[in-house]
Each structure stands twice: as C-alpha cells, then as structure tokens.
Amino acid sequence: MHLEEARQKFVQSWGALGSSWGINRTMAQIHALLLVSTEPVSTEDIMEQLQVSRGNVNMNLRALIDWGIVTKENKIGERREFFVADKDIWAVARQIARERRKREIEPMLRVFDELKNTSGTDAETKEFKRMIGELTDFTSKADGVVDKFIRSDEHWFYKTLLKLVK
Amino acid sequence: MHLEEARQKFVQSWGALGSSWGINRTMAQIHALLLVSTEPVSTEDIMEQLQVSRGNVNMNLRALIDWGIVTKENKIGERREFFVADKDIWAVARQIARERRKREIEPMLRVFDELKNTSGTDAETKEFKRMIGELTDFTSKADGVVDKFIRSDEHWFYKTLLKLVK
DNA sequence: CTGAACTTTCAAATATTTCTGAAAGTTTAT
DNA sequence: ATAAACTTTCAGAAATATTTGAAAGTTCAG
The missing domain is CATH 1.10.287 (Helix Hairpins)
Structure with missing residues (x-):
C-alpha cells in the first residue's frame, strides 16, 4: 500500500471510530489528517483532501481548537492560517x-x-x-x-x- | 423531589449521556428505566412510560439484550415477556x-x-x-x-x- | 386447526445532525 | 481609504439516524 492510500484509509477509519464515540465524522477526519501531516495544513488543503466545504472545515477546526488538540500556526509572509495537531x-x-x-x-x-x-x-x-x-x-x-x-x-x-x- | 419526577430526570439524563457516547437516546432511556425498576417491565410499560412505539421498544430491547446487559424474564402464567437490567x-x-x-x-x-x-x-x-x-x-x-x-x-x-x- | 395474544419486521415518515455556499466580517498592504 | 486576501457566520439543503405503525410472524390454549 502506498502512502496516499494508507493516509486515506487512516482518515476514513479514524472518522468512523469518532462517530461511534459521539464525535462527528468530519471533525475526526480533519484531526486524522492533521495528525499524519508533517507540515502545517491550510483550510484549502483540508477542503480539497476531504472534499468538504469551507464553512464545514472552519467550524470543525474551531471545535478542535476548542478541545485544545489543534492549534493555529502562522507562516511568515503568509496571510492565511495553517493548522497543526498536537502529535503527542x-x-x-x-x-x-x-x-x-x-x-x-x-x-x-x-x-x-x-x-x-x-x-x-x-x-x-x-x-x-x-x-x-x-x-x-x-x-x-x-x-x-x-x-x-x-x-x-x-x-x-x-x-x-x-x-x-x- | 418525589420518586416519579426523580426517575424521569434520571431517565432523561442517562439518555442524554448515552447520545454523547454513540448510544441512541431511546436505548439508553430504556436501560435507565429498567435499572431503576424493582419489578420486571413489559414492552407495554416501556411504551407508556417513554411514549415511544412498540417497534422502537422492541428493537432497542433486542439491542440491549445483544449487548448482554438486559435479559428476558418470563412470569408464570403470563404470556408476554418481561425485561430486567443487570443491576450490578x-x-x-x-x-x-x-x-x-x-x-x-x-x-x-x-x-x-x-x-x-x-x-x-x-x-x-x-x-x-x-x-x-x-x-x-x-x-x-x-x-x-x-x-x-x-x-x-x-x-x-x-x-x-x-x-x-x- | 383456529384464533387470541403477543413479538418481530421493515418501508415510509419524522427528527436530528451535519454540510454547503454565499454574504458579511476582518485584516493587512498600499 | 480602498481593495485584496482571507475567515466567519448561518439559513437552508442534504445526509443520516431514529421512529412509527401496520402487516406478517409466532406461540399456545382450547
């Protein structure tokens, strides 16, 4: 199995597990995606990779930040925000x-x-x-x-x- | 607070907790009801107390039995089935x-x-x-x-x- | 065997949750 | 002050989960 397939499988499984624990699928998927990303990820990246809307990504990112397991990160010379998950x-x-x-x-x-x-x-x-x-x-x-x-x-x-x- | 009010409050709260843990509200409520019932309870009793349909009660009871935390009980000389929750x-x-x-x-x-x-x-x-x-x-x-x-x-x-x- | 008493099933209806997308809001560079 | 670049909001749409209710199934006494 190559990396992209594996990453996809992980994101799907983490999403499914989340929903059986009262966490919405997309929130869990976003978290999964951030967990296995080496670089900070932008809203656009998430939209594209998970094929969900901007509003959806924004709301779920806020929730993850609210839970204290994801943080904003600013890249110098970049206007938009990037996000990283706590990897520990x-x-x-x-x-x-x-x-x-x-x-x-x-x-x-x-x-x-x-x-x-x-x-x-x-x-x-x-x-x-x-x-x-x-x-x-x-x-x-x-x-x-x-x-x-x-x-x-x-x-x-x-x-x-x-x-x-x- | 008198008993019926307290029982009602417990059933509601247990149902709400259940739904934040991926267990459907009615299933959790039925379980709560059985937990605080001294006598075995019939499908009709549950329908009346929770105001839900026969089919709904039946399906959720099956699920609770499947989880192994509720058992059927037969009363002598009674045709219909009664149910009890494990109280431990x-x-x-x-x-x-x-x-x-x-x-x-x-x-x-x-x-x-x-x-x-x-x-x-x-x-x-x-x-x-x-x-x-x-x-x-x-x-x-x-x-x-x-x-x-x-x-x-x-x-x-x-x-x-x-x-x-x- | 028959019918009464009860249980199970499941397609359709309803309720709830989640998602979208466009408009409004914010920030920054010029 | 303006505009571009980006973020937030939220009403309505879509998706998902739950519930209903009536028909089918089962069991059993007579």
Missing part, C-alpha cells in the same frame, strides 16, 4: 479526557446529587436511592481514575500501565 | 467495555496493522509510520487496561482503583 498521542488523550470529564462526568455527578434528595421512605424510593448511590460510587471512582490520568505525565502513566497489565 | 453496575460496565473492545478497539488495531505495511522510504512515509506506531502503542496499552478491567471482579478492580487514586 498521550497529551491528546489527556486533553480529551479532561474535556469529556468536564462536559459529561461532572454534570452527571451533579444530577446524581440532586437525585439523592428524592423524598419518600417506601421500598421503591429506597431502591431508587440505592441505585443512584451505586451509580454515584461508580462514577466517582471512574472520575478518580480519569483525574489521575489527566494529571499524569506519560512516564507516570506508562509505569502504572505496566503494573496494571502485569 | 460493575458487571454492566465490564460488559460494555467487552463489547466496545470487540467492536471498536480490535478493528482499529487491525487497520493499524495493515497500515504498517505502507511502502516507501521517504521522510513523509517514515513519519506516517511513526505516527501509526505511536497510535498502535497507545491503543494496545489502552486495550490492555480494558482487558484487565473486563477480566477483573469488582474486588480486584476496587483495590486497584484505591491504589490508582492514592
């Missing part, structure tokens, strides 16, 4: 973990907290509260692990992983 | 991890494996292969952690978590 996979993973934690785990824990105050002493209510309690417990523990991961540097995490996978 | 959150999490591993991590590793064979000795190709190598490394390590989690019982995982979160 561990840093990208930590950043995504950080964002999803903020956007999903924290709000869910807040909901659970509210639900703890459900009134009633009947068996149904007790059972409901018990389940919410278990979910809170589980979610908090998962949150703890994610938090540790976010705070870790690669070295720490690598060592811990070694221990974990034996 | 850790078991549910392990099951979901197992399925997503099979459906997502494994195929992605297979794609990476193919991409390793990209021909070419130029700098671009080398860089591409290096990135694929890093992604493979990262994904394999994540896979190792997930695998360990899947094989763990709650006790083991709880202890490890304690170590992890200090």
Whole structure:
C-alpha cells in the first residue's frame, strides 16, 4: 500500500471510530489528517483532501481548537492560517479526557446529587436511592481514575500501565 | 423531589449521556428505566412510560439484550415477556467495555496493522509510520487496561482503583 | 386447526445532525 | 481609504439516524 492510500484509509477509519464515540465524522477526519501531516495544513488543503466545504472545515477546526488538540500556526509572509495537531498521542488523550470529564462526568455527578434528595421512605424510593448511590460510587471512582490520568505525565502513566497489565 | 419526577430526570439524563457516547437516546432511556425498576417491565410499560412505539421498544430491547446487559424474564402464567437490567453496575460496565473492545478497539488495531505495511522510504512515509506506531502503542496499552478491567471482579478492580487514586 | 395474544419486521415518515455556499466580517498592504 | 486576501457566520439543503405503525410472524390454549 502506498502512502496516499494508507493516509486515506487512516482518515476514513479514524472518522468512523469518532462517530461511534459521539464525535462527528468530519471533525475526526480533519484531526486524522492533521495528525499524519508533517507540515502545517491550510483550510484549502483540508477542503480539497476531504472534499468538504469551507464553512464545514472552519467550524470543525474551531471545535478542535476548542478541545485544545489543534492549534493555529502562522507562516511568515503568509496571510492565511495553517493548522497543526498536537502529535503527542498521550497529551491528546489527556486533553480529551479532561474535556469529556468536564462536559459529561461532572454534570452527571451533579444530577446524581440532586437525585439523592428524592423524598419518600417506601421500598421503591429506597431502591431508587440505592441505585443512584451505586451509580454515584461508580462514577466517582471512574472520575478518580480519569483525574489521575489527566494529571499524569506519560512516564507516570506508562509505569502504572505496566503494573496494571502485569 | 418525589420518586416519579426523580426517575424521569434520571431517565432523561442517562439518555442524554448515552447520545454523547454513540448510544441512541431511546436505548439508553430504556436501560435507565429498567435499572431503576424493582419489578420486571413489559414492552407495554416501556411504551407508556417513554411514549415511544412498540417497534422502537422492541428493537432497542433486542439491542440491549445483544449487548448482554438486559435479559428476558418470563412470569408464570403470563404470556408476554418481561425485561430486567443487570443491576450490578460493575458487571454492566465490564460488559460494555467487552463489547466496545470487540467492536471498536480490535478493528482499529487491525487497520493499524495493515497500515504498517505502507511502502516507501521517504521522510513523509517514515513519519506516517511513526505516527501509526505511536497510535498502535497507545491503543494496545489502552486495550490492555480494558482487558484487565473486563477480566477483573469488582474486588480486584476496587483495590486497584484505591491504589490508582492514592 | 383456529384464533387470541403477543413479538418481530421493515418501508415510509419524522427528527436530528451535519454540510454547503454565499454574504458579511476582518485584516493587512498600499 | 480602498481593495485584496482571507475567515466567519448561518439559513437552508442534504445526509443520516431514529421512529412509527401496520402487516406478517409466532406461540399456545382450547
């Protein structure tokens, strides 16, 4: 398989994976494209390579920047903007973990907290509260692990992983 | 907040969380409903409580059964089927991890494996292969952690978590 | 075997998400 | 100040995902 075919295959697969994790296909594809590009890439480049509109590229680039895994870059003597993805996979993973934690785990824990105050002493209510309690417990523990991961540097995490996978 | 309101809020939130993780809203809502139900629940019950059609409930129940986190239950002297969710959150999490591993991590590793064979000795190709190598490394390590989690019982995982979160 | 009770299927309808493209906005050079 | 070069916005269009509902299928008691 030659480079262009491989790159294309990677972009497609990364896009497909993204969509099964609640990330839109084009955003994931743009990210993939930047990941495997050695040079900073312009909006036009992306439009051409992925065959999508300027507006689409612009919006998804903003989102990637917002997630903190892509940055603008200015080439001297060039008017237009170029973009690069953080190439450190561990840093990208930590950043995504950080964002999803903020956007999903924290709000869910807040909901659970509210639900703890459900009134009633009947068996149904007790059972409901018990389940919410278990979910809170589980979610908090998962949150703890994610938090540790976010705070870790690669070295720490690598060592811990070694221990974990034996 | 009284029980019905709380239950409703939980079902809504679980549905919303599901959709940001690539699980369709109704499937997540049905799961939520079963999670907080003490008694086995019939298709009709779900239709009524979530205000969705019979076909929709049926399809999503099949999917939940397929994921291995919901089971059919027959009440004696009753013709129709009832459904219950596995109430052990850790078991549910392990099951979901197992399925997503099979459906997502494994195929992605297979794609990476193919991409390793990209021909070419130029700098671009080398860089591409290096990135694929890093992604493979990262994904394999994540896979190792997930695998360990899947094989763990709650006790083991709880202890490890304690170590992890200090 | 027949019909009642229930489940499954799937084509069409609906809802949701994503994308386009052109207009408006911004920045910089002259 | 003007214009060229580029970026952003967003209403409507297109694509995708989900849902409906009615017909077909299944099971079982009588």
